Amino acid sequence: MKAIDETLNKAQVAFLSYKNFPGKKKAEFLRTVADEIEALGTLVSTAMRETNLPEARIINERGRTTGHCRMFADLVEEGSWVDARVDTALPNRMPAPKPDIRKMLVPVGPVVVFGAANFPLAYSTAGGDTASALAAGCPVIVKAHPAHLETSKLVAGAIEKAAIKTGMPSGVFQHVYGEGFETGQALVKHPLTKAVGFTGSLAGGKALFDLANQRPEPIPVFAEMSSINPVILLPETLSRDAAKTAGALAASITLGVGQFCTNPGLIIAIDDETLQSFIAALSTEIQKALPAAMLHQGIADNYSKKLAQALAQKGVKAEGQSSAQGNPAQGTPLVASVPAEIFLQNPALSEEVFGPFSLIVKCRNMDELHKVINRGHGQLTSTIIGDETEISRHKALLNVLIEKAGRLIINGVPTGVEVCPSQMHGGPYPSTTDSRFTAVGADAIKRFVRPVSFQNFPDSLLPDELKEANPLGIWRVYNGEFKK
């Protein structure tokens, strides 16, 4: 594809200068991106129209988007994120002298970003992937999401304006359109593309991952894909709090019409009287919840189909359903239950149903609950509802859960992803393609950088981060010691 070739060549030319821009300049760019997004008059209404999401949610998401642009600006302006290590020479060491070696993280090159349908702002054109890649020093090519093309164009315009205002090289950010798979495939296959960020379905993410690995030069793909976010209810704690827990979970299941990657799609508990009251309370809450328009017709159709498939499985019983009748563009909240014995035999029941649905797995005892946990795939999150004393008695459970998820939550809900240094939004396959990285928070920048060592360099030829006098005043490991 000639157009794609031009796009990547432009990105590469931009890269060769942009990568050397000081943190201060990149920070100015990212902060101006935030300002320009805030200055877009029609952004909220356009995004509302294209995604059916309510105003408050879009405004909140805009805040999150400008927030992470400013967070990455702060990060690169401060500068310690490059993980600088300095080991000075020992010219008289025996049997051989030790050379001076210094190391820091540098950007990998042009990054291709595929945004998410369910976050038209925060995980899309100026989303976490774009912001972290730009912060790292990588030019970004965004493949516009066809479900919110106008929103994407507005945000792309804001980024382009900010790039011009702050003197960034042309090609530091490019916005590419194209229906179907060809454009995306051509972007991932282009030899100048050095990494890919993706948020979406398991099928889509896995296809890009495979494509990237089959290139003559394989490149890393960070795809955030599929997670059903199990919530484990410990029986004693539940017996005290069944109604409160049911209320919190109902709100989490139905939040944003269930269209969150951290939606709690699986509830695992011991089948006793307490669980019966919990199910009754949860069902009551779900009955009160209203159907609402999903992001687009394709997602609504997919939800209906997957929901019908789940309910058609042997042993699955619908427990509570919104009492209002939804139209075909809407997602109707529903919770169902299934005995653990049957759940364990049917892998289809572990698949994500993207929407306001959750399946309660009823275990006869803790042994069976352990089996359900052990059988689980990788997840973005796992939650335990239990007090300190009760969890302490089930440490073996915690010990296994940690192997299955990127974030563990006690007495909370998985929805709501804080943007902060301690955030891990990622997890073992299939929740992402590489459990060693996060898509949210400052460490998201690590996906798009690689270390380079400089051996025996004269001080004047070293990057500022590694110069002997530490002119940027960043934290470094200097001869084994953390210091500024």
Place this chain on the structure above:
Amino acid sequence: MKAIDETLNKAQVAFLSYKNFPGKKKAEFLRTVADEIEALGTLVSTAMRETNLPEARIINERGRTTGHCRMFADLVEEGSWVDARVDTALPNRMPAPKPDIRKMLVPVGPVVVFGAANFPLAYSTAGGDTASALAAGCPVIVKAHPAHLETSKLVAGAIEKAAIKTGMPSGVFQHVYGEGFETGQALVKHPLTKAVGFTGSLAGGKALFDLANQRPEPIPVFAEMSSINPVILLPETLSRDAAKTAGALAASITLGVGQFCTNPGLIIAIDDETLQSFIAALSTEIQKALPAAMLHQGIADNYSKKLAQALAQKGVKAEGQSSAQGNPAQGTPLVASVPAEIFLQNPALSEEVFGPFSLIVKCRNMDELHKVINRGHGQLTSTIIGDETEISRHKALLNVLIEKAGRLIINGVPTGVEVCPSQMHGGPYPSTTDSRFTAVGADAIKRFVRPVSFQNFPDSLLPDELKEANPLGIWRVYNGEFKK
């Protein structure tokens, strides 16, 4: 394969306890591994017999192996390597309270290690992959290298003895034999295997990488594979130092019969009178170098074959060759030259010739030299011979070189890889399968760990690294600030 299944199940059982061992205990284990290796009476003679490497080299390599075991012991005993981040709760934040979130690195699970033929100790059974994975908290399964099986058995015995002495769980380390590919493939394909470390050929590493990516659950493979480590000679500097540079390069080319992943296999320079004197001086040095036995007959045969292929290419001229006649088990030092114009047209000339060989690419001018650099694949190292003033005039060259290698060296040789925090032994494909990680130095541990967030955890249920009082006294990012 039933035996492999038993091996991985044993590793997984070990993992569920070993991963929770405090750094102090893991450090004790790793230091005892070093002690037990030093106590092996027949290790040096066995390794010499199996690899044809001289005594001094084996003793040096043993020191390096015990050295990195003790380095990783220090690292995990000190404990800051887990990159702990703590963000405390803001219960009154509007519009929503901020939960307490804390994050640290945890081990990925059982790791399969394939050692290198050319480093029977330092990159093999107790090599950098094994030591870093054990330090991370991952059980290790080593597939013994058939070319130094007895050496591998001795070292495995030392590790097993150390594991028993220090009370490690059975299965924390396992040594697996097996000729052919089946055993290795079965190890990589087993669902309980969570990562792979490999050092060897491009074909071997790529095959394992593909296998790992085709699993139902893809897993990361860090394969260090193929590098020709270009050395660029800047003309003015060379005109002052041609003989000295020739001497240093000849020593690097022939060191260990050229059997180093950092062997300088490509020399790139401007074709002028200075280069002619350099080639004459280098040829004289190479003529004086003696053929020597290679690691095994397969490697010697491969060297002869690849060397003959390189010399048969159009435009390639043998410049200097050892004046002594080698036998078929030996590698004969040789340097050749080729005009850049021809080099640029023939990709075969960029392939690694594993042995004491280097190809001089003669460029008509700096433009052509830039073209040669631009065309280059990913490398472990790139070297520039040039003084500060001359390199300053060619910063564009440095700007591109950094994209092609993990380590840049000025006025040195690529052979000799320091084990220190600032070391990056890795690089863009095909030198490794993931340029974001190093195989040498403290950061090698990062290949085998992943972050996990703990949200809203009572202090008693947090790992010690994340407890509020910081009982381990490690460096952490606490509410955005680096502190102990």
